[in-house]
Every structure is written in C-alpha cells, then in structure tokens.
Amino acid sequence: xxxxxxxxxxxxxxxxxxxxxxxxxxxxxxxxxxxxxxxxxxxxxxxxxxxxxxxxxxxxxxxxxxxxxxxxxxxxxxxxxxxxxxxxxxxxxxxxxxxxxxxxxxxxxxxxxxxxxxxxxxxxxxxxxxxxxxxxxxxxxxxxxxxxxxxxxxxxxxxxxxxxxxxxxxxxxxxxxxxxxxxxxxxxxxxxxxxxxxxxxxxxxxxxxxxxxxxxxxxxxxxxxxxxxxxxxxxxxxxxxxxxxxxxxxxxxxxxxxxxxxxxxxxxxxxxxxxxxxxxxxxxxxxxxxxxxxxxxxxxxxxxxxxxxxxxxxxxxxxxxxxxxxxxxxxxxxxxxxxxxxxxxxxxxxxxxxxxxxxxxxxxxxxxxxxxxxxxxxxxxxxxxxxxxxxxxxxxxxxxxxxxxxxxxxxxxxxxxxxxxxxx
Ligand code: AMP
Ligand code: GLY
Numbered sequence: 001x002x003x004x005x006x007x008x009x010x011x012x013x014x015x016x017x018x019x020x021x022x023x024x025x026x027x028x029x030x031x032x033x034x035x036x037x038x039x040x041x042x043x044x045x046x047x048x049x050x051x052x053x054x055x056x057x058x059x060x061x062x063x064x065x066x067x068x069x070x071x072x073x074x075x076x077x078x079x080x081x082x083x084x085x086x087x088x089x090x091x092x093x094x095x096x097x098x099x100x101x102x103x104x105x106x107x108x109x110x111x112x113x114x115x116x117x118x119x120x121x122x123x124x125x126x127x128x129x130x131x132x133x134x135x136x137x138x139x140x141x142x143x144x145x146x147x148x149x150x151x152x153x154x155x156x157x158x159x160x161x162x163x164x165x166x167x168x169x170x171x172x173x174x175x176x177x178x179x180x181x182x183x184x185x186x187x188x189x190x191x192x193x194x195x196x197x198x199x200x201x202x203x204x205x206x207x208x209x210x211x212x213x214x215x216x217x218x219x220x221x222x223x224x225x226x227x228x229x230x231x232x233x234x235x236x237x238x239x240x241x242x243x244x245x246x247x248x249x250x251x252x253x254x255x256x257x258x259x260x261x262x263x264x265x266x267x268x269x270x271x272x273x274x275x276x277x278x279x280x281x282x283x284x285x286x287x288x289x290x291x292x293x294x295x296x297x298x299x300x301x302x303x304x305x306x307x308x309x310x311x312x313x314x315x316x317x318x319x320x321x322x323x324x325x326x327x328x329x330x331x332x333x334x335x336x337x338x339x340x341x342x343x344x345x346x347x348x349x350x351x352x353x354x355x356x357x358x359x360x361x362x363x364x365x366x367x368x369x370x371x372x373x374x375x376x377x378x379x380x381x382x383x384x385x386x387x388x389x390x391x392x393x394x395x396x397x398x399x400x401x402x403x404x405x406x407x408x409x410x411x412x413x414x415x416x417x418x419x420x421x422x423x424x
Pocket of ligand 2: 212226227285288289290291292
C-alpha cells in the first residue's frame, strides 16, 4: 500500500514510525513532514490546508490511503475533499469533526445525551456574558467556541479576570472568529486523563490511557503550551473509571453523533477530569493527541493499517486492540522562550545514538534539514524524547537519560514529566 500522512509534527512522526513497521506498507509519504519523518517517509512540500494540491498528489501517486492527522484540515473538510475525488481517507468528515471544532456543539451534544461534563452556558452577546458573570461562582472557565491552537481556554480566578477574559475573547477577538461564541463553564478539580479511541461510526475501541503536561514549567507553572510531555498508562485511570467511561461516555458519544446524522469515523480523544463526582468530559478532540500519540503508539501491538482500514470500512468490531504491559514517557525538548518568542535554526546534536536503540524513540516535532544536511530546530516544540520501560518509573528514568544525550542551543524541558505517578 501507498500511504500519505497529512501533518508535520511529533504526532505525525509517531504515526509514520508505526505505519512504517507494517508489512502492508510499501511506500509512505508525508506532507509537509519534518526532518525526523524524512527518516521513514518521503516528505512532500504541500501545506496541510492545501486540499487541492494534496488531492492531486494522492491521485498522481496512486495513494491507497491518506491519513489526515491535525485538527485544522479535519475541521475544514479535508476528508470530504479526498472522498469527493474518489480517494480513501482516514479521519472524520467535516460534519463530524465539529465535535472538536465547536465547543458549543460538543457541550450541547453532551447535555442532550446525558454525557457527564461541567455545567455551562453559551453566549454570542458579550453584554449577556458579562451580566451572567455577575452572579456566577468563581473560579470559572471561559472557552472560545472555535479552534484556537489549544489556547482559547481561560481559567479565571476572580470576577475581574473573568470580565477581562470576555473582553479578550469576544471584543478584542484575540482568537479571531473562534471567539464569536463562547462557552462559560463550571470550574472542575481532579486528575486529568487523556483517552484515545478508534471509531468506525458505530463501534469504539479504546486505547491505553495517557496524561499530558500542558504548562511550560516544572510544577505546572508557566504558560499553557501544546504539551510538554506525556506518560502512559495513567495510574489514576483505574478499572472502575474505565468501566464508568465505557458505559456513560465513550459509546454514548459515538451513538449521539450517529443519532445526529454525523457518523464519526476516525479518532476520538476524550479529555477527562476525574472529579469527586466521577469522570467528566473536559473536551473532545477529533484526532490523535500530541504528545499523547508519542506514548500510546509505541505500546500498541496491532498493525496501525488494520485499525485505519477497519474504521473506514466499519469493521472495527472484528478487531482486538492490544497494548504491551509496559509504560512509556515522552519528554518534550523545546526552544528557549517557547511558547512565546524563540529562535530557530540551531543544530541538534546527539540524535544518531537513538537511530536503532531499542525502546527509545526520538519523535521530531519542529525540525528540518539545513542546506548542509544537518538537522536543525524549526519550531517551539522540537523533539519528543520517548522511552518505554517495564513500569512508569523505569520509563521515566530511561526518557530522562536519553534527553541528557541530546542538545541544542537554548533547549529546555520539564524535569517532572510523570512525577505525579509517585503519588499514585
Ligand atoms: P481544553 O482545551 O478544553 O482541554 O482546556 C484546556 C485545559 O484547561 C484542560 O486541559 C484543563 O486543564 C483546563 N480546563 C478546561 N476546562 C476546565 C474546567 N471546566 N475546569 C477546570 N479546568 C478546565
Ligand atoms: N495534548 C493535547 C492535544 O493534543 O490537544
């Protein structure tokens, strides 16, 4: 099979690495890819939103399957564009990707179908939103309705902060039209867990759990980022939690989308909060998580091609999804200054040591080859240094040992990825 992956970050590197292991894959392409992905796939210089050129490329190169990984092209209808041209593509169609693309839609869906989530109200009128805040309990959470690079969520401790938040989202339009409508919701406390799943429209297969670390600095300090590291499995995701979520959250979500005439085929990522009142949905994503994928796929036993095909063909009920009885930790090495201003173009040293090292995976997020064939930094998040181990402690020790062998100017990373497991 010839497969095209759309995307170019750490998540796409993990997907490409996993697909490259399949005996069914004869050729892998990735658009636009990065310097790490180039080790397992041929990178093609086409942007993820350029559907016309992507479709033309897939036709010209007789691609059997295209995997659309990022949220923006999914929400804009990339899968529909491939299907309209008679091509097979993995991922939700536009009418189903709205599960992530609109927070107001997903909240209303959960309310309508009784899926546990934080209490909320939606607003299109800033004056009404401001008036609502006057009687609301603090802290409170404001969310821009649309996609905002994971940054459209404001946790406000005081009424003044909340008023300021409404102005930022709805009047100053800091996230553009994503803030035309906002969700104001109850602040929840508890452990966060990410659960990824394969969905074929009616059947859902749950992957192993993971946990992200969103803040830039140790101890969950600093600004929100795209994710500074992950571990899998989460020791807080117990059998009891799993049973509850299967009955009250996972299958009900798939059934709800079908009932709405928005059959979902692809990946549903459940962002869960384990509250004192039981697990509740924080958010849905309609795609693999980044950097959750980097710790989940190295533990997956199945051939990923089989899962993608089963989701498209509606035959997921015939697949047993299996994971290794081990653990994985991913530590993100970022450019100094991320998530604010940072410089690019620094040479990365030490990568060669991990080319064939068993149990170590250096997934590239923001890298490229310079004119001299050297791998240099080209983004905020640069590498997802991942290692497996027999348990979380061992995986964490292995990942940090690997991080110490890699360097580039101004590199920084969190030192406490997976530290929460010490409390489990
Ligand atoms: P989201 O993009 O919806 O996942 O929100 C980003 C982050 O904000 C989540 O991972 C949580 O840490 C936090 N968050 C979102 N909603 C709430 C909530 N209702 N209560 C507490 N924290 C929240
Ligand atoms: N790691 C969170 C996300 O992919 O949105």
